[in-house]
Amino acid sequence: MSDSPHQTVLLNEAVDALVQDVDGFYVDGTFGRGGHSARILERLSEKGRLLGIDKDADAIAVAHERFAGDARFEIAQGSFAALAELVDARGMTGKVQGLLLDLGVSSPQLDEAERGFSFMNDGPLDMRMDRSSGQSAAEWLAEAPEAEIARVLKEYGEERFGKRMARALVAARAEQPITRTSQLAEIVKAANPAWEKGKHPATRAFQGIRIHVNNELSDLEAILAQALTVLAPGGRLVVISFHSLEDRLVKRFIRRQEKGQPLPAGLPVRDEQLDRTLKSVGKAVRASDIEVGANVRSRSAIMRVAEKL
Numbered sequence: 001m002s003d004s005p006h007q008t009v010l011l012n013e014a015v016d017a018l019v020q021d022v023d024g025f026y027v028d029g030t031f032g033r034g035g036h037s038a039r040i041l042e043r044l045s046e047k048g049r050l051l052g053i054d055k056d057a058d059a060i061a062v063a064h065e066r067f068a069g070d071a072r073f074e075i076a077q078g079s080f081a082a083l084a085e086l087v088d089a090r091g092m093t094g095k096v097q098g099l100l101l102d103l104g105v106s107s108p109q110l111d112e113a114e115r116g117f118s119f120m121n122d123g124p125l126d127m128r129m130d131r132s133s134g135q136s137a138a139e140w141l142a143e144a145p146e147a148e149i150a151r152v153l154k155e156y157g158e159e160r161f162g163k164r165m166a167r168a169l170v171a172a173r174a175e176q177p178i179t180r181t182s183q184l185a186e187i188v189k190a191a192n193p194a195w196e197k198g199k200h201p202a203t204r205a206f207q208g209i210r211i212h213v214n215n216e217l218s219d220l221e222a223i224l225a226q227a228l229t230v231l232a233p234g235g236r237l238v239v240i241s242f243h244s245l246e247d248r249l250v251k252r253f254i255r256r257q258e259k260g261q262p263l264p265a266g267l268p269v270r271d272e273q274l275d276r277t278l279k280s281v282g283k284a285v286r287a288s289d290i291e292v293g294a295n296v297r298s299r300s301a302i303m304r305v306a307e308k309l
Contacts, residue, residue: 021097119200239304
């Protein structure tokens with residue numbers, strides 16, 4: 001397990017927005033290394049409760065160690081896409097006062113070479129948040145058709161040279177299996193004709209493959225839909241995103257729920273018949289200059305908050 005410190009992004013901002021009732025039941029859908037969970041527990045009364053969820057076995061171990069003595073806290077291993085099920089099992093459907101999602105990869109995951117998330121350290125090409133299930137990045141790259149690799153790089157990595165990179169990867173794997181992060185980084189780097197200033201040429205490709213391997217976007221869509229069921233009226237949804245794909249999904253979801261049912265123009269409908277389910281709370285929040293100075297990874301973070309009506 002990595003000892004690299006994980007600096008929790010938008011810690012105070014997220015917890016201030018989330019905790020409106022100190023006696024409430026809350027869910028931290030992305031426990032990570034427990035930064036947000038620890039701050040939430042500081043705010044809760046003896047009656048308050050917090051359920052943490054994480055796919056990563058290392059995160060689960062940290063949770064057991066860090067909060068062993070706190071009866072208000074419980075950790076569940078699995079995808080946050082199983083939110084409704086986990087909440088229902090505890091008899092709390094429609095009673096959750098707040099749901100927090102801090103998307104992306106934690107610093108220990110990035111910094112630990114054997115996890116295979118980063119092009120900065122050579123390690124086995126894995127990239128799974130839950131190493132006990134699903135295909136690793138190496139397994140996927142070994143058999144995925146060229147067109148699928150190109151689509152993943154373009155859609156999830158927002159990589160405009162996805163086709164070139166896919167062609168290079170398919171040619172390279174015919175010579176030898178791509179099993180190391182350094183191999184992947186070198187192949188992609190050589191296939192990238194236009195490097196962005198201040199950005200490693202493999203950044204977008206690594207992001208795209210990681211999102212695909214972990215079903216990140218489909219899991220996010222699933223949990224957003226389930227949030228409407230599990231939240232209590234007045235309950236808060238707080239989401240921190242680290243790239244435009246996630247943020248766009250969250251922004252559109254909140255906007256759609258704010259507007260209510262799409263109806264034909266000119267139909268005489270009273271406001272309460274529109275079935276609006278959420279309202280936005282404040283504007284999108286970004287990390288302060290001070291936070292970005294202390295933790296460069298917070299640079300791309302954007303937080304949105306909504307409240308269930």
